[in-house]
Amino acid sequence: MVKIVDLTLRDGHQSLLATRMRTRDMLPILEKFDSAGIYSFEVWGGATFDVCHRFLNENPWERLREIRKRVKNTLLQMLLRGQNLVGYRNYPDDIVEKFVKKTVENGLDVFRIFDALNDVRNLLAPIKFAKKYGANHVQGTICYTISPVHTIEKYVEIAKQLAELEVDSICIKDMAGMLSPKMAGELVRALKKEVGLPVNVHSHYTSGMASMSLLKAVEAGADIIDTCMSPLACGTSHPPTESIVFALEELGYKTGVKLDVLMEVRDYFMKLREKYSGYIDPISTIPDTNVLVYQIPGGMFSNMISQLKEQNALEKLPEVLREVPRVREDLGYPPLVTPTSQIVGVQAVLNVLMGERYKVVTKETKDLVKGMYGRTPAPVKPEIVKKILGDEKPIDCRPADLLEPEFEKRKRELEERGIEATDENVLIYALFPQTGLQFLMGQTKEEPFPSTTKKVEGSFEVVVDGVKYSVSVKPR
Numbered sequence: 001m002v003k004i005v006d007l008t009l010r011d012g013h014q015s016l017l018a019t020r021m022r023t024r025d026m027l028p029i030l031e032k033f034d035s036a037g038i039y040s041f042e043v044w045g046g047a048t049f050d051v052c053h054r055f056l057n058e059n060p061w062e063r064l065r066e067i068r069k070r071v072k073n074t075l076l077q078m079l080l081r082g083q084n085l086v087g088y089r090n091y092p093d094d095i096v097e098k099f100v101k102k103t104v105e106n107g108l109d110v111f112r113i114f115d116a117l118n119d120v121r122n123l124l125a126p127i128k129f130a131k132k133y134g135a136n137h138v139q140g141t142i143c144y145t146i147s148p149v150h151t152i153e154k155y156v157e158i159a160k161q162l163a164e165l166e167v168d169s170i171c172i173k174d175m176a177g178m179l180s181p182k183m184a185g186e187l188v189r190a191l192k193k194e195v196g197l198p199v200n201v202h203s204h205y206t207s208g209m210a211s212m213s214l215l216k217a218v219e220a221g222a223d224i225i226d227t228c229m230s231p232l233a234c235g236t237s238h239p240p241t242e243s244i245v246f247a248l249e250e251l252g253y254k255t256g257v258k259l260d261v262l263m264e265v266r267d268y269f270m271k272l273r274e275k276y277s278g279y280i281d282p283i284s285t286i287p288d289t290n291v292l293v294y295q296i297p298g299g300m301f302s303n304m305i306s307q308l309k310e311q312n313a314l315e316k317l318p319e320v321l322r323e324v325p326r327v328r329e330d331l332g333y334p335p336l337v338t339p340t341s342q343i344v345g346v347q348a349v350l351n352v353l354m355g356e357r358y359k360v361v362t363k364e365t366k367d368l369v370k371g372m373y374g375r376t377p378a379p380v381k382p383e384i385v386k387k388i389l390g391d392e393k394p395i396d397c398r399p400a401d402l403l404e405p406e407f408e409k410r411k412r413e414l415e416e417r418g419i420e421a422t423d424e425n426v427l428i429y430a431l432f433p434q435t436g437l438q439f440l441m442g443q444t445k446e447e448p449f450p451s452t453t454k455k456v457e458g459s460f461e462v463v464v465d466g467v468k469y470s471v472s473v474k475p476r
Contacts (some may be wrong), residue, residue, distance in 0.1 A: 011042060112139045214239055
C-alpha cells in the first residue's frame, strides 16, 4: 500500500495562488474529498497562518476547526518550521509548547516538522511537545539539497538522529524540485535499510522531474508520497494526485484512493482555479529548468531578478548566478529553503553590486554566521566569520536556549489593550506582533481578488493610412 498525502489545501495554493485560498472556498468540497481514500490532507502551517490573518481577515485557528468538523476519515496535517513554528524567527519553548498543544486540541493529526538547516536541535522541542500532547503522527523531516556535504550518508545520519527522538516516519522534503529520479531511489533505499522507519517523499515539480522521482521512490520502498489535485498541480507545485494514483494502480501498487471521487473533486477545484486566476503568475505554472543548472529554487531566482531590476543592474544576473554557489559555500552550504534561500540570494546580489564581497552584510547573514539560526551543515569559512563578526564569537548552543519565556508577557500586553487573551489570541499576537495585533483589534480587511484583466493607459502614437495620430487612453 502506498499512502497518498494531498497538499491542495496548503502547499498547492501556497505554491500557485500565493496561499490565498479562502476557507469558505475549501469547505464545500471537503466531505466529498474526505470519501476519496486519501491518507492525509495537508491543510495548515507553512504560510497559511500568516496569510489568513494578514491578508484574508481570517482566524487561522477557526480554519483548522472548520475543516476538522467536515473531515472524518482523512488525517489532517500541517507543516511546522521547527522552532520557527509558522513564523520567521525562533520562538521560546513556552510559545512552542502552547502552540503545539492548541493545534492538537483543534484536531490536527500529523505534524511534519523541519528545520531549514537540518539542525536537529531546532526540532527537539516541537517533536517532544507533539508527542507529549498526543499527536497522531509526528514526522521528522530532512530538507533535501545538493552540495559536497549533502551526501546519502549525511542524510542517513540526520534520519537516525530523528529516529532517536521517536518520530513516526521520515519525510524527504525536496522544496526546490532538485531530487532526481536516481537520487530519489538511492536515498529511499538507504533510509529504509539504515533507519527502518516509514519514508514519505515530498518533491516540488519545479524542475519537471517530480513525477519520475516519486515513481522511483515508490519502487525503492517509499511508503507515503505527496501529490496535489491537478488544477493546482505542476509548475512550482507538485505532481497531480489523479495521474499518480492512476499510474501506481496500473503498475500494481495499491493506494486505496477512488479515482472517480477525485474526478468530482477535480471539477470543483477547476472552478476555483478560474476564480483565483488573478493570483497565478504564468511563470510559476511551467517547469523552471534553471534549477537543474544553478540549483536555485524558482522563488529565489525571481527574487534576485527583481532586486537587480530595482537597481537597473539586470545585466549582472550571470555574475550573481556565479556568486550564489560561492556565498553558499562560504556560509556552510545551507539548504536553499526559507529563510536561508533569501539570505544567500540577497547576499550574493549585494556582493556583486558592491564590487567587493561582504562589504555590505545583511543582519540575516550576520545572524546565520553567528549561529542564531542553528548549526550550518558545514562550518562557515573562518575568514568569513572574521570578516563578518570581527572579534564577536559565534554561539554553539541551541539558539532557543538564549530566549526568555514569552507567553505570559504577551498575554499581559493583550489584557492591557482590552483584548480577550485566550491562548489562541495570545499565540496569534506572539507569533506576529504587528499584523496579529491589527487582526485582533479588528483593523484587518480581506484583500480584494486581483483583476484578471490588464488595464491599459497612457499616451500612444498610432499610424493609420500613413497619418500619425496621438492617442491618450485612460481607465474609465
